Amino acid sequence: MLSFSFKVQSFDVELTPKNAMWRVGDKQQLTCKVKKCSEPVIFSWKSLEDKPLYASMTSTSEESVLLVEKVTEHNENRVQCLAKCGSVSKQRSASIKVYSFPNNPVISGHDDMVLGVESTLTCEVSDVYPVEEIGIEWLAGDNILSSSDGSAVSTLSLTPTTELDGDKITCRVTLHLNGLQPDETRETTVTMSVLAPLLKPSIDVSPKTEIEEGESLTISCHTDGVKVDRVVLRRVVEGEEMELQSNDDTDTSVTIHPAQMNHTGLYECEASNQYGSQKASVNITVRGYPLEVELIPNQSLISAEKGSSLVLSCQASGCPQPEFFWKSLLDMPVHSRSETQGFLSQLYLSPLRLEDERAYTCEVKCGSVLKSKVIDVQVFSFPQNPVIEHSGPFLAGHENLMKCSVPDAFPGSNFQIQWMAGERELSSDIGSFSSEPQNLTSTLRYTPEPEDQGKDITCRVTLAMRGLPETQIDKSASTVVMLQSAPKNTFIAVDPENEVKEGEPVTISCHTDGVPVGRVVLRRMVEDQEMELQSSDSAHSSITIPSAQMNHSGLYECVASNEHGTQKARVNVTVRAPPRNTTVEVLPSVEVQEGQNITIFCHSVCFPPPATLLRNLDNNMELHSPDGTFHLINLTSNHTGLYVVNVSNDLGFDTVNFTIRVTKARSASPPTWENVGILSLGLGTAVVSIAGVLEHLRRARKKGSYELTKCMPSKV
Structure with missing residues (x-):
């Protein structure tokens, strides 16, 4: 068995101080030391709060220093020193508290207290941190008058007495901060001054x-x-x-x-x-004296006509010996004659001139009492009635120029010239400003209508001024409208209506309003040709058709004229009829071989255009056509039989019977002259039929009617 031994690195880390209390503005540092490490140590620092370190770091093999050159409030933090010895890391943390208390408190409001009037003293300390740890006390000697916490400002309310004058009062500020030993305290003492004002005299x-x-x-x-x-x-x-x-x-x-x-x-x-x-x-x-002054007329403004006599009277009351003075604008002297007797003074303006238009002041003095009244005198000129001028008789529907003149009018801007047709105003003009009397004129562009015949056209001139005896002065002149006009309101009427049934009577009337009465002609337009039907030297003309026929359909025209002009009116008359004279044309023939084609043309005389139905009476086959044309393609023996054509509109119908025979196809053989003739006859008939249809449509369009074409030459 093999055995291994591992040597675990053991070392110590020391961070001083662990609870730092730094003052704002000082230079401070934290020191991180490592002991019992035989290898070089790697140091690092980090903030344990969400903020930067705001510091610099210097390190050796055994020690690292976190240095703050100048402490600010931002340096308040929890920091960590991390030391790595070989593969082993250890860390230590420290808490940094910051405070600021650089200045003594300042007291205000102590030097302007008024005896008996409540005063407010204020103590304020600046640049202190943290503010919430501040305590402020007010002291008179050793007696605490008031205290507050958590604010850099404290107020104290006092009602000064004479005993307070010259006393001292102290504001003591203490910073209570854990870790700060002892608490920092600053205080300021001032002398109170109590003012003693006078009693009210x-x-x-x-x-x-x-x-x-x-x-x-x-x-x-x-x-x-x-x-x-x-x-x-x-x-x-x-x-x-x-x-x-x-x-x-x-x-x-x-x-x-x-x-x-x-x-x-x-x-x-x-x-x-x-x-x-x-x-x-x-x-x-x-x-003073109860002086009262009254002007007669008793109004602020008076208007008087040029050349008239005007007397202004000034009357005083409440004064034994009044003194009268007549003045005008800007105290200019008044040169008009005045007379004073006792309590009355009168100013005579006669004859009244334009230069007399101004404001007049009657001033009355009684002792030291001076009172006045002002009246504004306005001068107007309106000596004659207006005069109307025009070039001649009126022509209905044509513009006429009429001129209204007002001589020697003043002031022009106060005049209004109205053109009236009865109570209806046609136009209105306001005069222009002038410092002198002027001849005012107004021009009316008047287009009379026939109904204006015999009416009065009036030029009414109104002078509106404040201070007139009445609201305004009116003068007027009138002229009678004698109208002439070209024909107007010309119309053509159809009785009973524009569309009539065939056989019914119809009356076509023409009427006009021309003055003087000229000539009225009623005519019909046939293929661009004018056909006169009736004429009259009056405002009315008419013609009656006892029994209307389809050939009476077309465009009718009424022409009214006199020496001033001509006017026309038109109307389209349509005669409606049921289908009749129906013809059927089969091309190339009613007898064909199997596999051939047939075209059937149906024609009828009627209006409105008919609907056409083709029916095989043997096998009940039905076909419909809006234009009366049917195409039978690739015929078989089944197409053989008796056929009926039904032509109808909303007034009636007409029918035609014919037979079609389809035979078996024969082998081809050289054409004979007889077959060629039959083919030619068929083609000729077709060409003639189509040409006839086109010609009939052309004539119908010129007549203004829409009847179907008449029968074609080849009939069945």
Whole structure:
């Protein structure tokens, strides 16, 4: 038996420190050492958390160092050192905690506390980590006033008293962190300053806050309490402060004599010292004369016609001796004549001119009271009725030009020119702006209809201005429409209807609306030829066919004309009939040999086109054809027999009987002159039949009818 012995490598690994507590900004390291290893050691480091190591590594044969040049919060981690000695590996792990506490806390809000008013002091520490391990205490001497944990900011609410002024208060911040021995503590102490402002001053008005214009007025200001540095009495006008009086004492006052209405307003007293200031205010009203001003006419805007006389009256009340002033825009003087007597002043604008159009102000003064009224005077010119011009009589359906003129109109932009046909507006124009009177014109493009005969076309001119006695001024002119027109609404009618049965009566009528009445012609189109049926020198013409026949089918035309033009109307008339005169044509013959072919042509006179049925009465064979043509192929003896053709449409039917005989095939023999003649006759008949069909269709198309072809020459 063989035996083997193996030597197991035994070595130790040491990682220091195992629980590291590093301060942010410091240089730190972890050291991994191996003992009892006779071979070179291979070292490696790794993070046991999901983050990089943020460190560098240096190693020797027995030791590896993980170095952090400047610690940050990112270095907080759990790391592992792996050492391999020969084929054996061992590892050790260590925990790294990071903290930061570089600055002392800062206290704010301690130097602007007001006596009796609740204040909030704030203590804040910056750049501390981890924040959740922070504890903050507020202390007055050795007494703890408040404490909080887990935040870098703490507040303390105090209601200051005079005893707190000059006292000290401390904010102490402690970082409680396992592994940090001892706990790090920082604190800041400040001196509290309590401001003591003045009591609110009082403001008095003598004799009272509402007085009459001309009386005396005294305003006094007084304050009590702590030492006063200064008392100011001022007036506040539109947000601006105007100082009236000041004193370095507890009292000050000012007297106004005589009081005027412009002394009305807000007055304010302010007392101040080193700790602050307090204010008091009062509203004072100085009443003036109860002056009232009225303009006649009592409206803000008046419109008057050029050349008329206009008088503006201004009346004052509530004042023993009013003073009147007439002004215009931008305080320009008014040169028109005015008269004033007692409480009434009148301005005469006569005759009214365009340059008198402006805003007029009547200003009345009574003592310090000044009131005014404004009236805006507008001038218009509308001296004549409008005038309509046109070139001649109207032609129905043709455009006519009509012109409406309004002379010496002002202001043009306030004029509207409407063309009316009864109550219906045809068109509307607005005048253009001008600084001078102008001749306004409007042109109407008017196309009259026959029903407009005798109607009035009116040009209505409207002046719309604010300040008129009525809403607007209307003037108008009219002309009567005397219409002439080319024929219109020409139509052709068929009674009872466009499709009639053969034998029924039918009336074809023509009507037109031309003015003046011209000539009406009723005619029929036959093979592109015009055949006159009836004519009349009136608006109507008609013709009656007592018994309609199929040859009456076709295109009928009504032509209406006068000196202004011509108009046409057309209609297609169709006469419907049951099948009749039916013929049957068998090619090449009704007697053939077995194996030959036969073509059967069936023709009938009727409309609408018929359906055709072919029946062998001996063996009940049936064939249908939409065009009356049948092809019998490779005939046998079974095809021999009596045949009937039934031609039908929705009005009736017609039948024709004939016999076909199929004989046994004979051996070929030279053709005889008799056989050749028979063949030629058959082919000739076929050619003539087909040519006849085509010619009949051509004529039917020209006549506008759709009847089937008439009988062909060869009949059975």
